[in-house]
Amino acid sequence: MTQTAHGVEFTQQLSATPTPAEERAAILAAPGFGNYFTDHTAIVDYSVDLEGKGGWHDARVEAYGPISLDPSAAVLHYGQEIFEGLKAYRHADGSIWTFRPEANAARMNQSARRLALPEIPEDYFLGAIRQLVSVDKEWVPSGDGEALYLRPFMIATEAFLGVRAAREVSFRVIASPAGNYFGGELKPVSIWISREYARAGRGGTGAAKCGGNYAASLIAQQEAEAHGCKQVLFLDHFNDNAVEELGGMNVFFVMKDGSLATPALTGTILEGVTRSSVMQVARDMGRAVAERKITLDEWRDGVVSGDIAEVFACGTAAVITPIGVLKDNTEFIGSEDAKAGETTMAIRATLLGIQTGTVEDTHGWLTRLA
Ligand SMILES: Cc1ncc(COP(=O)(O)O)c(C=O)c1O
Structure with missing residues (x-):
């Protein structure tokens, strides 16, 4: 199935084994921070072609799961990696919103420039977030101070040990229900x-x-x-x-x-x-x-x-x-x-x-x- 978000087409291959509703409810009752992840992930890949031009491609939503990387992938050796963090909030009427995502997209691209990674067009960044949250909306908690934490990240996936900017890169978004970061009441x-x-x-x-x-x-x-x-x-x-x-x-x-x-x-x-x-x-x-x-x-x-x-x-x-x-x-x-x-x-x-x-x-x- 193909869905459009922010003018970008994302194909969807939904999880065949999503978390059962009771299990999800138990997780959402006490999510903590960064412990649990939703059923899906959004991905957009990037490669430089032989003429040296780069392009983003294969925008998709698929089941959450381990990433298969070549052991020589640049990210594992030279740490060519950047990430972002923002949240999706459930409002009283059930609608789901995020806060200043354009600022995170802009900051991700500042980080990308510094780490010699390709900049990701805002439409892909926002589209990936929208797609993932629409598919996994049941995971957005509604309790006081709770939200679905969104973690966009970009890694150098090229299998090559030379020290230079990688020519193959993957942008991904994962999501994790989050409670109060420091736990308990708000104490200094x-x-x-x-x-x-x-x-x-x-x-x-x-x-x-x-x-x-x-x-x-x-x-x-x-x-x-x-x-x-x-x-x-x-x-x-x-x-x-x-x-x-x-x-x-x-x-x-x-x-x-x-x-x-x-x-x-x-x-x-x-x-x-x-x-x-x-x-x-x-x-x-x-x-x-x-x-x-x-x-x-x-x-x-x-x-x-x-x-x-x-x-x-x-x-x-x-x-x-x-x-x-x-x-x-x-x-x-x-x-x-x-x-x-x-x-x-x-x-x-x-x-x-x-x-x-x-x-x-x-x-x-x-x-x-x-
Ligand atoms: C080192 C550092 N400083 C500041 C911040 C706060 O940034 P933001 O308000 O965008 O979450 C973060 C969190 O992401 C951080 O990791």
Whole structure:
């Protein structure tokens, strides 16, 4: 069967063994994050022909399952891989929507340029998401704070060990029902300062969403967990310990005067879709927002003096999470008894409300998927 989504034709070969409804219901009752996957996947392949021209082809939806790759496939050796993350939300009337998917498509293509991968036309990116969600719509949870997490990714599939950009590539989307990222109620989290490890360096791949950045961050995340922290903070050690971002989230400060500040994009920080949405929501509330350099010293001194009233992290997976404590062996900034700040919670409520259809979408951020 052929279906059209966003002007692109996708063939469909549906799963012969979809998850039984009772099993799916049991999964949706407590999905956690990243544990379970829906019955299908959307795929578009790319190859460069002998004249050196490249093209996307074979757009299709098929049963979710293992990928067959040649052991010499470039992605397995040189990590030529990028990914994205966004969510599909079920609204009260049963309709399914996603949030600013064009921004994810644009960011995927920025990452593609950095990793010498082919750019994927927005129609394919959005078409793949729409196709997958329409086929697997029963998997979109409806509980508070729940959504279907969508993971588009692109891998270099060419069987070749030379170090050059691969000529065969596959773009895929998988989907995973998601509950509250950090589990349980919304409590301020503790963050560990990474002193030894950097996530990114100037001219490196920091602003790209490529697997290698995350591989490089795992040792610091392990260190954080060993110290009872949920996430790790990366600093620019060569620039006055300027605050960069967490392992998977951007950081915001609410100042005493009600304005917000967030680290400016320097090429080493991921340009979060939530980050840009938080800035807009805050400005809509009449608050000033500064993108600037914020050092660890300013964070510590600001919390002590009261110039910094609230600190929070933001990203697609956990939306907005208050930060209670920032620490390492020499620092302890904040308090373990901290409560979520009022501004943090107000911005969170607005953003979640827009995503889930209970607050008016004045910026046209939502796209209906099913
Ligand atoms: C390193 C990093 N920073 C920030 C973010 C937040 O980005 P977004 O709001 O687009 O999810 C993410 C999550 O994807 C991330 O992995």
